[in-house]
Amino acid sequence: MTPPLALDIDGTLTTPDGTIDPRVFDVLPSWDAPVVLATGKSFPYPVTLCHYIGIPETVVAENGGVVLADEQVSYTGDREKAVAVAEEFESRGGDLGWGAADTTNRWRETEIAVHIDSDEELLRKVAAEYDMEVVDTGYAYHVKTPGVEKGVGLKEVADILGVDAESFVAVGDSENDVSTFHVAAESYAVANADDRARAAADVVLDEGYMDGTLSVLEEIADR
Template sequence: MLKALVTDVDGTITDRRRRINTPAVEAVRTLIDAGVEVVFASGNTVCFMDGLCKMVGTDGTIIGENGGVYRRGFSGTLRVPGDKKACLAAFEVLNDYFAGKGVELELFGEQYRFADVAFARNIDPDEARAVIRDHDLSVRVLDTGFAIHLQTPGVSKGAALTALAREMGVSTDDMMAVGDSENDIEMLEAAGIGVAVRNAPPAVQAAADRVTEGAYGDGFVEAVKKYYPYLFSR
Protein backbone atom coordinates (compact mmCIF):
# COMPACT_ATOMS: atom_id res chain seq x y z
CA MET A 1 0.00 0.00 0.00
CA LEU A 2 1.22 3.50 -0.79
CA LYS A 3 2.14 5.15 2.51
CA ALA A 4 2.81 8.70 1.36
CA LEU A 5 1.87 11.09 -1.41
CA VAL A 6 4.08 13.94 -2.57
CA THR A 7 2.42 16.54 -4.76
CA ASP A 8 3.40 19.67 -6.57
CA VAL A 9 1.17 22.70 -5.96
CA ASP A 10 0.89 25.19 -8.86
CA GLY A 11 -0.59 23.52 -11.91
CA THR A 12 -1.19 20.25 -10.05
CA ILE A 13 -3.66 20.95 -7.23
CA THR A 14 -4.76 24.27 -8.73
CA ASP A 15 -6.58 25.32 -11.87
CA ARG A 16 -4.91 27.12 -14.77
CA ARG A 17 -5.36 30.44 -12.91
CA ARG A 18 -3.48 29.14 -9.84
CA ARG A 19 -6.64 28.90 -7.74
CA ILE A 20 -6.69 25.93 -5.38
CA ASN A 21 -8.94 23.14 -6.63
CA THR A 22 -11.35 22.47 -3.77
CA PRO A 23 -11.93 18.77 -4.62
CA ALA A 24 -8.14 18.36 -4.49
CA VAL A 25 -8.12 19.76 -0.96
CA GLU A 26 -10.91 17.36 0.00
CA ALA A 27 -8.93 14.46 -1.48
CA VAL A 28 -5.81 15.48 0.48
CA ARG A 29 -7.82 15.62 3.69
CA THR A 30 -9.31 12.20 3.02
CA LEU A 31 -5.78 10.80 2.68
CA ILE A 32 -4.61 12.51 5.87
CA ASP A 33 -7.59 11.26 7.86
CA ALA A 34 -6.78 7.73 6.66
CA GLY A 35 -3.18 7.98 7.89
CA VAL A 36 -1.52 8.61 4.52
CA GLU A 37 1.21 11.24 4.80
CA VAL A 38 0.85 14.09 2.32
CA VAL A 39 3.83 16.25 1.37
CA PHE A 40 3.55 19.46 -0.62
CA ALA A 41 6.50 19.99 -3.00
CA SER A 42 6.90 23.32 -4.72
CA GLY A 43 9.22 26.01 -6.00
CA ASN A 44 7.60 28.30 -3.46
CA THR A 45 9.11 29.64 -0.23
CA VAL A 46 8.88 27.99 3.17
CA CYS A 47 6.58 30.71 4.51
CA PHE A 48 4.18 30.17 1.61
CA MET A 49 4.28 26.42 2.14
CA ASP A 50 3.65 26.76 5.88
CA GLY A 51 0.51 28.79 5.24
CA LEU A 52 -0.73 26.25 2.71
CA CYS A 53 -0.06 23.32 5.05
CA LYS A 54 -1.88 24.96 7.94
CA MET A 55 -4.92 25.88 5.84
CA VAL A 56 -5.20 22.46 4.16
CA GLY A 57 -4.35 20.50 7.29
CA THR A 58 -1.11 18.60 6.65
CA ASP A 59 1.55 18.07 9.33
CA GLY A 60 3.90 20.59 7.72
CA THR A 61 6.21 18.18 5.91
CA ILE A 62 7.38 20.06 2.83
CA ILE A 63 9.76 20.26 -0.08
CA GLY A 64 10.30 23.90 -1.03
CA GLU A 65 12.36 25.91 -3.48
CA ASN A 66 12.36 22.99 -5.95
CA GLY A 67 14.19 20.76 -3.49
CA GLY A 68 16.51 23.48 -2.19
CA VAL A 69 14.89 23.04 1.22
CA TYR A 70 12.85 20.30 2.89
CA ARG A 71 11.50 19.61 6.37
CA ARG A 72 9.80 16.79 8.28
CA GLY A 73 6.79 18.34 10.02
CA PHE A 74 6.34 21.86 11.35
CA SER A 75 8.71 21.17 14.26
CA GLY A 76 11.38 19.46 12.17
CA THR A 77 14.78 20.84 11.22
CA LEU A 78 14.81 22.73 7.94
CA ARG A 79 17.36 21.05 5.66
CA VAL A 80 19.01 23.32 3.09
CA PRO A 81 20.97 21.32 0.49
CA GLY A 82 20.95 24.26 -1.95
CA ASP A 83 23.60 26.98 -2.17
CA LYS A 84 21.97 30.40 -2.40
CA LYS A 85 25.27 32.27 -2.72
CA ALA A 86 26.12 30.43 -5.92
CA CYS A 87 22.63 31.10 -7.28
CA LEU A 88 22.84 34.81 -6.47
CA ALA A 89 26.23 35.06 -8.18
CA ALA A 90 24.74 33.44 -11.29
CA PHE A 91 21.77 35.78 -11.13
CA GLU A 92 24.09 38.80 -11.18
CA VAL A 93 25.72 37.46 -14.35
CA LEU A 94 22.31 37.01 -15.97
CA ASN A 95 21.13 40.39 -14.73
CA ASP A 96 24.14 42.14 -16.29
CA TYR A 97 23.72 40.25 -19.55
CA PHE A 98 20.02 40.97 -19.99
CA ALA A 99 20.38 44.57 -18.77
CA GLY A 100 22.68 45.03 -21.76
CA LYS A 101 19.73 43.99 -23.91
CA GLY A 102 17.37 46.38 -22.15
CA VAL A 103 15.62 43.70 -20.07
CA GLU A 104 15.25 44.01 -16.29
CA LEU A 105 15.07 40.80 -14.24
CA GLU A 106 12.59 40.91 -11.36
CA LEU A 107 13.48 38.81 -8.32
CA PHE A 108 10.68 36.96 -6.51
CA GLY A 109 10.82 36.88 -2.70
CA GLU A 110 14.61 36.78 -2.46
CA GLN A 111 14.52 37.73 1.23
CA TYR A 112 12.37 34.67 2.00
CA ARG A 113 14.47 32.14 0.12
CA PHE A 114 17.15 29.96 1.72
CA ALA A 115 18.52 28.04 -1.27
CA ASP A 116 17.52 29.14 -4.74
CA VAL A 117 16.80 32.31 -6.70
CA ALA A 118 13.54 32.92 -8.57
CA PHE A 119 12.65 35.67 -11.02
CA ALA A 120 9.96 36.61 -13.53
CA ARG A 121 9.59 34.72 -16.81
CA ASN A 122 10.31 37.69 -19.08
CA ILE A 123 13.32 36.09 -20.77
CA ASP A 124 13.98 32.95 -22.79
CA PRO A 125 15.18 30.28 -20.31
CA ASP A 126 17.27 28.63 -23.04
CA GLU A 127 19.12 31.91 -23.56
CA ALA A 128 19.72 32.08 -19.81
CA ARG A 129 21.07 28.53 -19.90
CA ALA A 130 23.46 29.49 -22.68
CA VAL A 131 24.77 32.45 -20.66
CA ILE A 132 25.29 30.18 -17.63
CA ARG A 133 27.22 27.70 -19.79
CA ASP A 134 29.34 30.44 -21.38
CA HIS A 135 30.39 31.63 -17.92
CA ASP A 136 31.02 28.06 -16.72
CA LEU A 137 28.78 28.55 -13.67
CA SER A 138 27.79 25.55 -11.58
CA VAL A 139 24.10 26.45 -11.54
CA ARG A 140 21.13 25.15 -13.49
CA VAL A 141 18.16 27.05 -14.87
CA LEU A 142 14.66 25.72 -14.22
CA ASP A 143 11.52 26.97 -15.91
CA THR A 144 8.51 25.99 -13.79
CA GLY A 145 6.00 27.72 -16.01
CA PHE A 146 5.38 30.28 -13.25
CA ALA A 147 8.93 31.56 -12.64
CA ILE A 148 12.52 30.90 -13.64
CA HIS A 149 14.67 29.43 -10.89
CA LEU A 150 18.41 29.03 -10.38
CA GLN A 151 19.63 26.13 -8.28
CA THR A 152 22.86 24.26 -7.65
CA PRO A 153 23.57 20.81 -9.17
CA GLY A 154 22.24 17.81 -7.28
CA VAL A 155 19.33 19.81 -5.89
CA SER A 156 15.89 18.72 -7.07
CA LYS A 157 12.51 17.71 -5.75
CA GLY A 158 13.53 14.11 -6.43
CA ALA A 159 16.68 14.32 -4.31
CA ALA A 160 14.68 15.98 -1.53
CA LEU A 161 11.99 13.30 -1.76
CA THR A 162 14.62 10.57 -1.36
CA ALA A 163 16.22 12.29 1.64
CA LEU A 164 12.86 13.05 3.20
CA ALA A 165 11.74 9.43 2.79
CA ARG A 166 14.65 8.37 5.00
CA GLU A 167 13.58 10.83 7.70
CA MET A 168 9.99 9.62 7.42
CA GLY A 169 11.04 5.97 7.62
CA VAL A 170 9.28 5.23 4.33
CA SER A 171 10.64 3.55 1.21
CA THR A 172 10.43 5.65 -1.93
CA ASP A 173 8.73 2.60 -3.48
CA ASP A 174 5.83 3.25 -1.13
CA MET A 175 5.49 6.86 -2.21
CA MET A 176 3.41 8.37 -4.99
CA ALA A 177 4.32 11.68 -6.62
CA VAL A 178 2.11 13.92 -8.75
CA GLY A 179 3.31 16.88 -10.80
CA ASP A 180 2.99 18.94 -13.96
CA SER A 181 6.25 20.77 -14.69
CA GLU A 182 9.90 20.18 -15.58
CA ASN A 183 10.90 20.73 -11.96
CA ASP A 184 8.80 17.65 -11.09
CA ILE A 185 10.58 15.18 -13.39
CA GLU A 186 13.14 13.93 -10.85
CA MET A 187 10.38 13.65 -8.24
CA LEU A 188 8.19 11.52 -10.52
CA GLU A 189 11.17 9.29 -11.29
CA ALA A 190 12.20 8.91 -7.63
CA ALA A 191 8.79 7.87 -6.34
CA GLY A 192 7.44 4.34 -6.59
CA ILE A 193 4.60 5.71 -8.71
CA GLY A 194 4.92 8.97 -10.63
CA VAL A 195 1.82 10.59 -12.10
CA ALA A 196 1.69 13.57 -14.46
CA VAL A 197 -1.53 15.53 -14.81
CA ARG A 198 -2.74 16.06 -18.37
CA ASN A 199 -1.54 19.68 -18.61
CA ALA A 200 2.08 18.58 -18.12
CA PRO A 201 4.40 19.05 -21.14
CA PRO A 202 5.59 15.96 -23.09
CA ALA A 203 8.91 15.57 -21.24
CA VAL A 204 7.11 15.42 -17.89
CA GLN A 205 4.50 12.99 -19.19
CA ALA A 206 7.30 10.78 -20.52
CA ALA A 207 8.89 10.62 -17.06
CA ALA A 208 5.64 9.51 -15.42
CA ASP A 209 4.25 6.02 -14.90
CA ARG A 210 0.78 7.33 -15.60
CA VAL A 211 -0.79 10.43 -17.17
CA THR A 212 -4.26 11.44 -16.04
CA GLU A 213 -7.18 12.14 -18.33
CA GLY A 214 -8.04 15.26 -16.35
CA ALA A 215 -5.85 18.35 -16.15
CA TYR A 216 -4.72 20.44 -13.18
CA GLY A 217 -6.49 19.73 -9.89
CA ASP A 218 -9.07 17.48 -11.53
CA GLY A 219 -6.23 15.26 -12.73
CA PHE A 220 -4.79 15.16 -9.21
CA VAL A 221 -8.12 13.99 -7.79
CA GLU A 222 -8.34 11.36 -10.55
CA ALA A 223 -4.88 10.04 -9.62
CA VAL A 224 -5.64 9.88 -5.91
CA LYS A 225 -8.87 7.97 -6.51
CA LYS A 226 -7.06 5.60 -8.87
CA TYR A 227 -4.37 4.61 -6.38
CA TYR A 228 -6.38 4.89 -3.15
CA PRO A 229 -9.75 3.51 -4.34
CA TYR A 230 -10.61 1.98 -0.96
CA LEU A 231 -10.85 5.50 0.53
CA PHE A 232 -13.33 6.76 -2.04
CA SER A 233 -15.62 3.78 -2.62
CA ARG A 234 -17.65 4.20 0.53
Protein backbone atom coordinates in the same frame (compact mmCIF):
# COMPACT_ATOMS: atom_id res chain seq x y z
CA MET B 1 -2.74 0.19 2.40
CA THR B 2 -2.92 3.91 1.61
CA PRO B 3 0.31 5.09 -0.05
CA PRO B 4 2.13 8.32 0.85
CA LEU B 5 1.83 11.18 -1.63
CA ALA B 6 4.33 13.56 -3.21
CA LEU B 7 2.33 16.39 -4.76
CA ASP B 8 3.49 19.37 -6.75
CA ILE B 9 1.50 22.56 -6.16
CA ASP B 10 1.36 24.85 -9.22
CA GLY B 11 -0.48 23.18 -12.06
CA THR B 12 -1.26 20.16 -9.90
CA LEU B 13 -3.22 21.37 -6.86
CA THR B 14 -4.37 24.55 -8.57
CA THR B 15 -7.02 25.73 -11.01
CA PRO B 16 -6.03 26.90 -14.51
CA ASP B 17 -6.08 30.43 -13.05
CA GLY B 18 -3.30 29.53 -10.62
CA THR B 19 -5.38 29.58 -7.44
CA ILE B 20 -5.51 26.67 -5.00
CA ASP B 21 -8.39 24.38 -5.89
CA PRO B 22 -10.71 24.28 -2.84
CA ARG B 23 -11.09 20.50 -3.15
CA VAL B 24 -7.58 20.25 -1.70
CA PHE B 25 -9.08 21.14 1.67
CA ASP B 26 -11.51 18.23 1.47
CA VAL B 27 -9.30 15.37 0.36
CA LEU B 28 -5.82 15.91 1.85
CA PRO B 29 -6.64 16.28 5.58
CA SER B 30 -8.26 12.84 5.57
CA TRP B 31 -5.47 11.10 3.64
CA ASP B 32 -4.29 8.21 5.83
CA ALA B 33 -0.58 8.44 4.96
CA PRO B 34 2.10 11.15 4.75
CA VAL B 35 1.50 13.94 2.23
CA VAL B 36 4.57 15.78 0.97
CA LEU B 37 4.14 19.08 -0.88
CA ALA B 38 7.04 19.21 -3.34
CA THR B 39 7.37 22.53 -5.12
CA GLY B 40 9.64 25.06 -6.74
CA LYS B 41 8.14 27.81 -4.60
CA SER B 42 10.09 29.36 -1.74
CA PHE B 43 9.91 27.62 1.63
CA PRO B 44 7.14 29.67 3.31
CA TYR B 45 4.57 28.90 0.59
CA PRO B 46 4.19 25.12 1.05
CA VAL B 47 4.57 25.41 4.83
CA THR B 48 1.70 27.90 4.91
CA LEU B 49 -0.39 25.72 2.61
CA CYS B 50 0.13 22.71 4.90
CA HIS B 51 -0.95 24.85 7.83
CA TYR B 52 -4.18 25.99 6.19
CA ILE B 53 -5.01 22.56 4.78
CA GLY B 54 -4.52 21.10 8.24
CA ILE B 55 -1.84 18.52 7.45
CA PRO B 56 1.63 18.05 9.00
CA GLU B 57 4.24 20.45 7.62
CA THR B 58 6.10 18.04 5.35
CA VAL B 59 7.70 19.92 2.50
CA VAL B 60 10.25 19.79 -0.28
CA ALA B 61 10.61 23.43 -1.36
CA GLU B 62 12.76 25.36 -3.84
CA ASN B 63 13.15 22.31 -6.08
CA GLY B 64 14.76 20.30 -3.30
CA GLY B 65 16.79 23.13 -1.80
CA VAL B 66 14.83 23.11 1.46
CA VAL B 67 13.36 20.04 3.15
CA LEU B 68 11.09 19.95 6.22
CA ALA B 69 9.86 16.76 7.87
CA ASP B 70 9.13 15.91 11.50
CA GLU B 71 10.24 19.44 12.49
CA GLN B 72 13.69 18.89 10.95
CA VAL B 73 14.80 21.47 8.36
CA SER B 74 17.75 21.04 6.00
CA TYR B 75 19.17 23.22 3.23
CA THR B 76 21.05 22.30 0.04
CA GLY B 77 22.24 24.67 -2.65
CA ASP B 78 24.48 27.69 -3.11
CA ARG B 79 22.25 30.73 -2.64
CA GLU B 80 25.20 33.15 -2.95
CA LYS B 81 26.14 31.79 -6.35
CA ALA B 82 22.51 31.94 -7.50
CA VAL B 83 22.38 35.60 -6.44
CA ALA B 84 25.63 36.23 -8.32
CA VAL B 85 24.04 34.76 -11.45
CA ALA B 86 21.00 37.02 -11.02
CA GLU B 87 23.15 40.11 -10.54
CA GLU B 88 25.28 39.33 -13.59
CA PHE B 89 22.13 38.62 -15.60
CA GLU B 90 20.74 42.04 -14.67
CA SER B 91 24.08 43.75 -15.39
CA ARG B 92 23.87 42.41 -18.97
CA GLY B 93 20.37 43.80 -19.45
CA GLY B 94 18.28 40.93 -18.08
CA ASP B 95 15.29 41.51 -15.84
CA LEU B 96 14.22 39.14 -13.05
CA GLY B 97 10.70 40.32 -13.81
CA TRP B 98 9.14 40.48 -10.33
CA GLY B 99 9.15 44.22 -9.61
CA ALA B 100 10.66 46.09 -6.71
CA ALA B 101 9.11 44.02 -3.91
CA ASP B 102 10.12 40.70 -5.54
CA THR B 103 8.02 38.55 -3.23
CA THR B 104 8.99 35.56 -5.39
CA ASN B 105 12.59 35.66 -4.15
CA ARG B 106 12.30 37.63 -0.91
CA TRP B 107 12.08 34.49 1.24
CA ARG B 108 13.93 32.11 -1.10
CA GLU B 109 16.92 30.55 0.65
CA THR B 110 18.70 28.27 -1.82
CA GLU B 111 18.05 29.50 -5.38
CA ILE B 112 16.74 32.41 -7.45
CA ALA B 113 13.62 32.40 -9.64
CA VAL B 114 13.35 34.49 -12.81
CA HIS B 115 10.09 35.40 -14.57
CA ILE B 116 9.13 33.07 -17.43
CA ASP B 117 9.02 36.04 -19.86
CA SER B 118 12.65 36.96 -19.16
CA ASP B 119 15.58 36.35 -21.55
CA GLU B 120 16.05 32.59 -21.21
CA GLU B 121 19.05 32.37 -23.54
CA LEU B 122 20.99 35.03 -21.64
CA LEU B 123 20.03 33.54 -18.27
CA ARG B 124 21.23 30.07 -19.25
CA LYS B 125 24.48 31.50 -20.62
CA VAL B 126 25.24 33.38 -17.40
CA ALA B 127 24.24 30.42 -15.20
CA ALA B 128 26.60 28.12 -17.12
CA GLU B 129 29.46 30.54 -16.50
CA TYR B 130 28.87 30.09 -12.76
CA ASP B 131 28.41 26.29 -13.00
CA MET B 132 24.76 26.66 -12.08
CA GLU B 133 21.74 25.25 -13.91
CA VAL B 134 18.38 26.62 -14.98
CA VAL B 135 15.16 24.64 -14.65
CA ASP B 136 12.00 25.70 -16.47
CA THR B 137 8.93 24.89 -14.36
CA GLY B 138 6.53 26.53 -16.77
CA TYR B 139 5.94 29.29 -14.24
CA ALA B 140 9.51 30.55 -13.77
CA TYR B 141 13.14 29.81 -14.55
CA HIS B 142 14.93 28.60 -11.42
CA VAL B 143 18.67 29.17 -11.05
CA LYS B 144 19.93 26.39 -8.81
CA THR B 145 22.86 24.24 -7.83
CA PRO B 146 23.29 21.13 -10.01
CA GLY B 147 22.24 17.96 -8.19
CA VAL B 148 19.62 19.70 -6.05
CA GLU B 149 16.37 18.00 -7.04
CA LYS B 150 12.89 17.39 -5.68
CA GLY B 151 13.54 13.65 -5.88
CA VAL B 152 16.60 13.93 -3.63
CA GLY B 153 14.52 15.92 -1.17
CA LEU B 154 11.78 13.29 -1.25
CA LYS B 155 14.29 10.59 -0.35
CA GLU B 156 15.40 12.70 2.61
CA VAL B 157 11.80 13.15 3.77
CA ALA B 158 11.18 9.41 3.47
CA ASP B 159 14.31 8.72 5.55
CA ILE B 160 13.19 11.07 8.30
CA LEU B 161 9.67 9.64 8.37
CA GLY B 162 10.84 6.04 8.20
CA VAL B 163 8.89 5.45 4.99
CA ASP B 164 10.13 3.68 1.88
CA ALA B 165 10.75 6.40 -0.73
CA GLU B 166 9.66 4.00 -3.45
CA SER B 167 6.23 3.63 -1.85
CA PHE B 168 5.17 7.19 -2.80
CA VAL B 169 2.66 8.13 -5.44
CA ALA B 170 3.77 11.33 -7.18
CA VAL B 171 1.69 13.79 -9.19
CA GLY B 172 3.18 16.74 -11.07
CA ASP B 173 3.23 18.81 -14.21
CA SER B 174 6.70 20.01 -15.13
CA GLU B 175 10.39 19.38 -15.66
CA ASN B 176 11.19 19.78 -11.97
CA ASP B 177 8.89 16.85 -11.14
CA VAL B 178 10.89 14.37 -13.23
CA SER B 179 13.27 13.48 -10.40
CA THR B 180 10.30 12.88 -8.08
CA PHE B 181 8.72 10.63 -10.69
CA HIS B 182 11.91 8.57 -10.83
CA VAL B 183 11.83 8.00 -7.06
CA ALA B 184 8.13 7.21 -6.60
CA ALA B 185 6.49 3.83 -7.07
CA GLU B 186 3.83 5.42 -9.27
CA SER B 187 3.98 8.73 -11.10
CA TYR B 188 1.26 10.70 -12.84
CA ALA B 189 1.51 13.73 -15.09
CA VAL B 190 -1.62 15.86 -15.25
CA ALA B 191 -2.92 16.69 -18.74
CA ASN B 192 -1.40 20.19 -18.63
CA ALA B 193 2.09 18.79 -17.95
CA ASP B 194 5.10 19.75 -20.08
CA ASP B 195 6.82 17.29 -22.41
CA ARG B 196 9.53 16.21 -19.96
CA ALA B 197 7.07 15.43 -17.20
CA ARG B 198 4.83 13.55 -19.62
CA ALA B 199 7.76 11.47 -20.86
CA ALA B 200 8.92 10.60 -17.33
CA ALA B 201 5.52 9.73 -15.83
CA ASP B 202 4.12 6.23 -15.63
CA VAL B 203 0.72 7.62 -16.59
CA VAL B 204 -0.34 10.79 -18.39
CA LEU B 205 -3.81 11.73 -17.19
CA ASP B 206 -6.71 12.84 -19.36
CA GLU B 207 -7.63 15.56 -16.86
CA GLY B 208 -5.56 18.61 -15.99
CA TYR B 209 -4.75 20.54 -12.83
CA MET B 210 -6.63 19.43 -9.68
CA ASP B 211 -9.10 17.45 -11.77
CA GLY B 212 -6.25 15.15 -12.75
CA THR B 213 -4.81 14.93 -9.26
CA LEU B 214 -8.19 14.19 -7.77
CA SER B 215 -8.77 11.39 -10.29
CA VAL B 216 -5.54 9.72 -9.08
CA LEU B 217 -6.44 10.07 -5.40
CA GLU B 218 -9.93 8.68 -5.98
CA GLU B 219 -8.53 5.73 -7.93
CA ILE B 220 -6.00 4.94 -5.19
CA ALA B 221 -8.62 5.25 -2.45
CA ASP B 222 -10.82 2.73 -4.27
CA ARG B 223 -8.18 0.01 -4.47
